[in-house]
Amino acid sequence: MSDQITxxxxxxxxxxxxxxVSALDVASSISEGLAxxxxxxxxxxxxxxxxxxxxxxxxxxxxxxxxxxxxxxMWHSSAHLMxxxxxxxxxxxxxxxxxxxxxxxxxxxxxxGVDFDSDNLEIIExxxxxxxxxxxxxxxxEISKSDAVAYYQEKGDExxxxxxxxxxxxxxxxxxxxxxxxxxxxxxIPHTGYIKAVKILNVAGAYWRGDENRxxxxxxxxxxxxxxxxxxxxxxxxxxxxxxxxxxxGKELELFTxxxxxxxxxxxxxxxxxxxxERLEGFLKxxxxxxxxxxxxxxxxxxxxxxxxxGHYAKYxxxxxxxxxxxxxxxxxxxxxMNCPHHCEIYKSxxxxxxxxxxxxxxxxxxYRYEQSGELHGLTRVRGxxxxxxxxxxxxxxxxxxxxxxxxxxxxIFSSLGFxxxxxxxxxxxxxxxxxxxxKDEDWEKAEKAIEEVAEEKGLDxxxxxxxxxxxxxxxxxxxxxxxxxxxxxxTVQVDYSLPDRFELEYIGRDNQKHRPVxxxxxxxxxxxxxxxxxxxxCAGDFPLWLAPDQIAILPISEKYHDYAKGxxxxxxxxxxRGFIDERDEKIGKKIRDAEVKKIPYMLIVGxxxxxxxxxSVRQHRVGDIGSMKKEEFVGFFHNKVADLLK
RNA sequence: GCCGAUGUAGCUCAGGGGUAGAGCGUUUCCUUGGUAAGGAAGAGGUCAGGGGUUCAAAUCCCCUCAUUGGCUCCA
Numbered sequence: 001m002s003d004q005i006t007x008x009x010x011x012x013x014x015x016x017x018x019x020x021v022s023a024l025d026v027a028s029s030i031s032e033g034l035a036x037x038x039x040x041x042x043x044x045x046x047x048x049x050x051x052x053x054x055x056x057x058x059x060x061x062x063x064x065x066x067x068x069x070x071x072x073x074m075w076h077s078s079a080h081l082m083x084x085x086x087x088x089x090x091x092x093x094x095x096x097x098x099x100x101x102x103x104x105x106x107x108x109x110x111x112x113g114v115d116f117d118s119d120n121l122e123i124i125e126x127x128x129x130x131x132x133x134x135x136x137x138x139x140x141x142e143i144s145k146s147d148a149v150a151y152y153q154e155k156g157d158e159x160x161x162x163x164x165x166x167x168x169x170x171x172x173x174x175x176x177x178x179x180x181x182x183x184x185x186x187x188x189i190p191h192t193g194y195i196k197a198v199k200i201l202n203v204a205g206a207y208w209r210g211d212e213n214r215x216x217x218x219x220x221x222x223x224x225x226x227x228x229x230x231x232x233x234x235x236x237x238x239x240x241x242x243x244x245x246x247x248x249x250g251k252e253l254e255l256f257t258x259x260x261x262x263x264x265x266x267x268x269x270x271x272x273x274x275x276x277x278e279r280l281e282g283f284l285k286x287x288x289x290x291x292x293x294x295x296x297x298x299x300x301x302x303x304x305x306x307x308x309x310x311g312h313y314a315k316y317x318x319x320x321x322x323x324x325x326x327x328x329x330x331x332x333x334x335x336x337x338m339n340c341p342h343h344c345e346i347y348k349s350x351x352x353x354x355x356x357x358x359x360x361x362x363x364x365x366x367x368y369r370y371e372q373s374g375e376l377h378g379l380t381r382v383r384g385x386x387x388x389x390x391x392x393x394x395x396x397x398x399x400x401x402x403x404x405x406x407x408x409x410x411x412x413i414f415s416s417l418g419f420x421x422x423x424x425x426x427x428x429x430x431x432x433x434x435x436x437x438x439x440k441d442e443d444w445e446k447a448e449k450a451i452e453e454v455a456e457e458k459g460l461d462x463x464x465x466x467x468x469x470x471x472x473x474x475x476x477x478x479x480x481x482x483x484x485x486x487x488x489x490x491x492t493v494q495v496d497y498s499l500p501d502r503f504e505l506e507y508i509g510r511d512n513q514k515h516r517p518v519x520x521x522x523x524x525x526x527x528x529x530x531x532x533x534x535x536x537x538x539c540a541g542d543f544p545l546w547l548a549p550d551q552i553a554i555l556p557i558s559e560k561y562h563d564y565a566k567g568x569x570x571x572x573x574x575x576x577x578r579g580f581i582d583e584r585d586e587k588i589g590k591k592i593r594d595a596e597v598k599k600i601p602y603m604l605i606v607g608x609x610x611x612x613x614x615x616x617s618v619r620q621h622r623v624g625d626i627g628s629m630k631k632e633e634f635v636g637f638f639h640n641k642v643a644d645l646l647k
Numbered sequence: 648g649c650c651g652a653u654g655u656a657g658c659u660c661a662g663g664g665g666u667a668g669a670g671c672g673u674u675u676c677c678u679u680g681g682u683a684a685g686g687a688a689g690a691g692g693u694c695a696g697g698g699g700u701u702c703a704a705a706u707c708c709c710c711u712c713a714u715u716g717g718c719u720c721c722a
Contacts, residue, residue: 106717118651204717205650212719216650219717247715251658260695260713312722319648319720338722372648372720373713381721470722489721521722558679585678586685593683607681617682625682 008059023050024190027062037064039189040073047073049140049187065226075100077138077177077189078128078198078224079107084180085127086220090114094157095182096208096217103485104223108206110159111218121200124220128198135193136178140186145169148183159208159217197231198224244483246536247378253541253549253598255532256379265376265383267529272549275578277528279547281364283646284388284413284524291409293362293390298342300366304332309502310341320370339365340496340521343391344503347517352507357517358394358402364528365389379533380488386528392520393505396443399495399518400450403476406493407458410478410524416646417535418544422480422490424460426451429474430467437471439497443518447495448474472498478526483537490526490534495519541599542621546642552579553595554616557588557607564611568604568631575635596621604634 003019007026017026023041027034027050041050042061047069050062063070079098086093086109093116096108143151145164151174152160160183164172175184177192189195199222206219225231242248250256255273262268269277285295304323307313316337323332336342343361352359366386375381394402414422428448429437437444451474455462462476469475475494481487496519499505509515525531535543545551552572556565565581572579579600582591588605595603605617610628617628618637629637 202716203651206718207649210719212649216718218650221717258714264713310722316722320722340722367722369721374648374650374718375720377715472722555682557681560679587678587680588682589680590684591682596683603682605682609681619682 005054006057007054008057010059010061017054019055020053022053023048023060023062026060034062034064038062039064039070039194040187042069047187049138049190051137051190052140052187072100073187074189074194074226075105075224076187077192078195078222079105080138080175080177080180080182080184080188081128081131081192081195081224082124082198082200082220082222083107083109083182084131084178085124087180088131089124089127090116094159096159097163098182101221104201104221106206106219106221108159108208108217108219110215116218118203118218121203121220125198125200128195131178132192132195132198134178135191137191138186138188139176140188141174141176143172143174145172148172148174151181152183194226195224196226197228198222199231199235238484241483241485244537244540245378246380246482246533249536249541250379250533255536255549263383264373265371265381267379267382267384273532275549276543276547277532280525280528280532281388283416283546285362287409287413288360288362288390291360291405292358293360296343296346296361296363298336298339298346298363298365300336300368301333302336302342304334306341306345307334307337310338310344310499311502312338312341321368335368336365337367337369339363339367339387339389340391340499340519341503343389344499344505344519347391347393347505348503352393352517354395354507354509354515357507358392358398360390360392362388362390379529380482382527382529385530387523388525388528388531389521389523392522393500393507393517394520395507395515396446396518399447399520400454402520403450403493403495404454404458406520406522406524407454407460407476410491410493411458413524414478416544417547419480419535419538421538422461422478424455424462425468425477425479426455426462426464427468427470427475427477428464428466429469433467437469438501439473443497444474447497447518451476451493451495470494470496472496478524480534480538482534488530488534490531491524492522492526494521496521543599543601544645545601545638546645548599548601550579550598550600551577551638552602552604553591553598553600554579554581554604554606555588555591555595556581556583557605559583559585561606561608561611565606568606568616571631572635575639577635577638592619602638 004016005019006014006016008014024035024038027038038050040063041048042063043054043058047063063073065071065074076099079100083095083098090111092114094110096110098107099105145167148164149161152164163183173185174181175186175188201221201223204219204221205216207216208214223234225234253272254270255276256270257268259268301324304313307317320337321335323334325332346361347359364386366384368384371381371383392402429444455476473495475492477489478491479487480490500516500519505517506514507517554565554569556562562583569581592603599621601621603619605619610616615628615630616634618626618634620626
């Protein structure tokens with residue numbers, strides 16, 4: 001038996017080492033610089049401690065800060081460091097879990113009986129850096145379950161004891177650094193000295209094990225870096241992201257507002273926001289007309305029975321806005337939480353033949369849902385919102401092509417708006433729990449297959465989530481992120497086998513027999529409110545020309561040119577170009593500055609020269625002076641720009 | 648809904664037991680100008696609402712409401 005092992009590096013090169021070598025040793029043998037930067041190692045595809053001995057032939061990839069796994073190892077170790085600091089500062093606390101997350105890490109702490117002040121996070125940061133400077137090595141210890149249990153019983157930490165219950169003897173490890181020991185499967189960075197900068201970002205409550213019936217722990221979110229400079233850059237990035245917040249821009253550009261008196265979660269659209277919204281609706285209506293949709297209109301309330309039939313009352317009625325009772329007859333109505341039941345009734349308004357299908361009903365339907373107060377958030381989570389809803393009634397054989405058409409429509413709309421950063425999520429059944437779903441197995445199989453094929457054929461960047469399907473059918477959602485990286489669902493396409501049954505929808509087939517249609521729910525934007533919120537954050541308020549509430553601002557050099565400006569304004573209005581004249585008694589520099597701040601796409605400066613020539617001097621937002629052109633020329637230029645965007 | 652934070656002029660924010668502050672915006676006047684802020688004067692507040700402590704509360708305490716960071720939820 002040889003004491004030598006062969007290690008294969010990512011470039012395919014093979015090197016021979018003594019048995020028991022660590023990834024760190026391997027790194028040192030390549031270069032000292034590399035060794036200093038190694039945080040963890042990927043050994044045969046699994047991320048491990050870089051300091052663990054390797055006893056057999058393996059493939060090895062050294063992980064540094066530039067690898068995602070390197071970062072997450074660093075952050076996970078930082079969570080341990082934070083826990084160490086917290087234990088030192090606040091003796092008696094109990095620890096929940098402390099994982100790394102996409103941008104940093106957190107630790108859930110039970111501070112019960114311990115005086116913790118969330119205003120003084122710098123103290124914790126300081127302590128962490130102090131401990132980091134000790135360069136304490138992370139030491140891995142395999143430990144028996146009984147010893148682990150004994151340790152935490154002694155310590156009195158019921159959370160760790162509960163975690164241990166779910167673990168098997170023989171698979172339990174502790175990691176120790178400095179005076180701190182934690183139940184952990186690892187891996188960790190070699191020592192705490194790699195952590196050079198930390199920032200505790202926020203403090204939040206989090207239910208133990210995500211269960212709202214259990215105790216709420218205090219969660220400290222933080223991030224760490226190997227260089228102070230990177231922390232600074234990260235914080236600046238966060239600061240910039242805040243500038244894109246739709247709540248801030250919505251206020252600045254006077255798009256929407258809220259009023260306590262009207263009620264929380266009930267947005268009020270200001271004139272400029274309303275224009276934006278109407279343009280978006282108009283654009284979508286036009287696209288849908290081309291795609292064979294028929295527009296319908298339904299009321300904002302519906303008889304309670306309607307939702308009993310649809311099943312929504314049973315599922316959501318209790319914790320929803322309560323029914324409205326009429327005074328004389330004691331009838332019950334619900335605020336419309338969905339448009340689909342209404343559309344089902346439209347479908348039922350006359351007998352249908354297979355020749356009529358697919359039937360596509362579209363409506364900008366305003367719905368009301370009782371969202372928990374703590375969930376409300378700007379325009380992205382509100383209690384009254386308008387869905388760009390449509391329901392397609394088709395045969396099972398048409399599901400795939402209809403689904404594909406919807407995806408095409410969504411992609412067309414997204415690309416027209418310059419939306420690039422979205423992903424798709426295909427939600428299928430949980431194969432373990434078939435009883436959760438209604439509808440025929442074979443229909444589900446067909447529908448699931450159709451959705452996957454469509455996602456593949458349309459080249460979507462998608463992930464599959466098993467168990468995320470609605471009980472009535474599989475779906476495909478379009479997910480986007482806001483300025484701060486939070487994920488939101490926008491567009492959705494869902495196949496539904498339930499409502500056609502509940503509403504006993506029918507069509508007469510070629511065989512002259514009654515058949516049940518399949519329903520597809522779809523909303524490319526999801527809701528106008530959320531979509532506009534995300535749109536604002538994506539473009540930071542610099543809307544595409546065709547959407548901008550004010551597309552142009554006419555800026556007269558002085559009062560003498562107001563008449564010319566008014567004439568020009570009238571001509572542009574005739575051409576469907578919208579904006580305003582800045583007639584204030586201000587210098588041109590001031591007017592330009594204000595128009596720039598308001599993010600108006602084109603500023604038309606008119607003075608002596610322009611009024612004499614029938615021209616405008618054009619200045620483009622964020623670009624500057626782009627020269628002078630005749631009025632008609634500008635109209636053509638403008639319309640070409642819009643046409644380019646909507647290609 | 649739960650845990651935490653915040654709430655002062657239209658907006659952004661300072662102040663912190665003893666006469667309510669700034670910048671921007673707004674109004675009026677002067678100025679009539681050429682590509683990111685011309686000048687002057689004025690108006691504007693029950694310091695979120697309610698209760699308490701105090702000689703005195705915007706300030707300290709309690710409650711409510713709203714906003715907000717998360718958690719849970721999301722047809």
